[in-house]
Amino acid sequence: MGVIGGLALTLALARAIFQERLATPAVIGGLAAALLPGLVLGLAAGAPLGRHAFGEISGVALGVAVVQALVTLAGGAVGLALAKAIIAYRRWRRI
Numbered sequence: 001m002g003v004i005g006g007l008a009l010t011l012a013l014a015r016a017i018f019q020e021r022l023a024t025p026a027v028i029g030g031l032a033a034a035l036l037p038g039l040v041l042g043l044a045a046g047a048p049l050g051r052h053a054f055g056e057i058s059g060v061a062l063g064v065a066v067v068q069a070l071v072t073l074a075g076g077a078v079g080l081a082l083a084k085a086i087i088a089y090r091r092w093r094r095i
């Protein structure tokens with residue numbers, strides 16, 4: 001499960017959360033930028049948390065998957081929010 005499960009969980013949740021905005025460059029860029037930090041945080045924080053909560057083997061994999069998915073989704077949300085802020089600023093500057 002682990003890393004691949006985290007990517008699958010990210011894809012499933014991103015489709016549900018971002019819906020029609022999933023294919024925009026802002027969301028894709030945010031998701032891509034957060035992949036490596038998500039992996040590192042998943043291994044560093046998710047593995048010990050999952051091991052303590054759910055057991056040795058499956059808990060580690062579940063912890064890595066959940067933390068990686070949450071960090072990557074947060075990156076997509078930040079990318080979308082940043083794109084909206086830039087668009088709003090550009091519109092405001094024209095007035």
